[in-house]
Amino acid sequence: MSARIIDGKAVAEALRGRLAERVSALGFRPGLRVVRVGEDPASGVYVRNKDRAALKAGLDSATIQLPEATGEAELLDLVAKLNADPAVDGILVQLPLPRQIEAVKVLAAIDPAKDVDGFHAMNAGMLATGQRGLVPCTPKGVMHLLAAARIPVAGARAVVLGRSNIVGKPMAALLLAADATVTVVHSRTRDLAHECRRAEILVAAVGRAEMVKGDWIAEGATVIDVGINRLPDGRLVGDVDFAAASQHAAAITPVPGGVGPMTIACLLENTVEAAVARRGVREAG
Ligand SMILES: NC(=O)C1=CN([C@@H]2O[C@H](COP(=O)(O)OP(=O)(O)OC[C@H]3O[C@@H](n4cnc5c(N)ncnc54)[C@H](OP(=O)(O)O)[C@@H]3O)[C@@H](O)[C@H]2O)C=CC1
Numbered sequence: 001m002s003a004r005i006i007d008g009k010a011v012a013e014a015l016r017g018r019l020a021e022r023v024s025a026l027g028f029r030p031g032l033r034v035v036r037v038g039e040d041p042a043s044g045v046y047v048r049n050k051d052r053a054a055l056k057a058g059l060d061s062a063t064i065q066l067p068e069a070t071g072e073a074e075l076l077d078l079v080a081k082l083n084a085d086p087a088v089d090g091i092l093v094q095l096p097l098p099r100q101i102e103a104v105k106v107l108a109a110i111d112p113a114k115d116v117d118g119f120h121a122m123n124a125g126m127l128a129t130g131q132r133g134l135v136p137c138t139p140k141g142v143m144h145l146l147a148a149a150r151i152p153v154a155g156a157r158a159v160v161l162g163r164s165n166i167v168g169k170p171m172a173a174l175l176l177a178a179d180a181t182v183t184v185v186h187s188r189t190r191d192l193a194h195e196c197r198r199a200e201i202l203v204a205a206v207g208r209a210e211m212v213k214g215d216w217i218a219e220g221a222t223v224i225d226v227g228i229n230r231l232p233d234g235r236l237v238g239d240v241d242f243a244a245a246s247q248h249a250a251a252i253t254p255v256p257g258g259v260g261p262m263t264i265a266c267l268l269e270n271t272v273e274a275a276v277a278r279r280g281v282r283e284a285g
């Protein structure tokens, strides 16, 4: 058996198209500011793709690039300015940050109403308690993909591999909110392969190239690969051995072209949601 490929690029394109229509009906351009400190290569791809997508959807989007040596106080100052700017609806500070800057302090300084990453403790707490604030883009994108591929989530056994604050934990919370039976596994889990084999829906977010092997996948499972790993030869691969897993899964996301494009589309979606909520816009339809 060979798995159906879930085309994240196509689903993201459709979502961006709907957002462009929504934006053009607003009568103003939702403002997004991405702050990048230094030159982390992984965030370089992201920032470039995001800029293109945001402008195409009609957002007022800009990237603010600061030097690697920027101090914490200086970054907090910029965040305060963006918080106070009425034209700015969404603020995203690219992670990772250089070591002289404490990321939790910066994330805590972002106005939760403009926190389009959904990383502020206020938004994380809202998600954990079943209230919907701004939801982290990558797990939100995964939920969109599952819906687009018509994968039933309610009652399904879902396993999330990874427990970071930006992917694993919010992913587990969203699956739970959608009535899946959720297991979270991580580096201290005793038998990863065994736990993964129980999954009807497996979401891999570990950051280890092709760590998930074909025989970790149950027959007929849905495999969502969040991982973005650059190999020494320059190839981009996920956390799942795609060719081997495709022999067992019923549906699987590729890397590239899976979750990555959805993350960007959801960032635009969050910016529109933040603009509508913060400005008290009433949308038709
Ligand atoms: N497609 C997209 O849009 C995005 C992709 N990514 C990608 O997703 C991946 C995960 O990102 P992120 O969550 O930030 O990563 P983190 O490094 O923050 O978290 C990785 C998680 O995986 C667990 N882990 C690491 N190694 C192992 C192992 N050998 N066995 C079991 N568990 C392990 C860690 O466990 P422990 O907690 O015990 O240390 C941790 O919970 C990366 O490849 C990243 O590039 C990230 C964001 C967006």
Ligand SMILES: Nc1nc(=O)c2c([nH]1)NC[C@@H]1CN(c3ccc(C(=O)N[C@@H](CCC(=O)O)C(=O)O)cc3)C=[N+]21
Pocket (backbone or CB within 6 Å): 042, 043, 045, 046, 049, 092, 093, 094, 095, 096, 117, 137, 138, 228, 236, 255, 256, 257, 258, 259, 260, 261, 263, 264
């Ligand atoms: N505050 C913050 N928020 C983030 O959401 C965040 C971050 N920091 N730091 C970096 C990671 C990584 N990330 C990606 C998103 C999309 C692609 C993406 O577009 N991928 C495409 C193209 C990849 C390529 O062509 O190289 C794909 O998978 O098809 C990649 C990586 C968001 N992140």
Ligand SMILES: [Mg+2]
Pocket (backbone or CB within 6 Å): 164
């Ligand atoms: Mg990380």
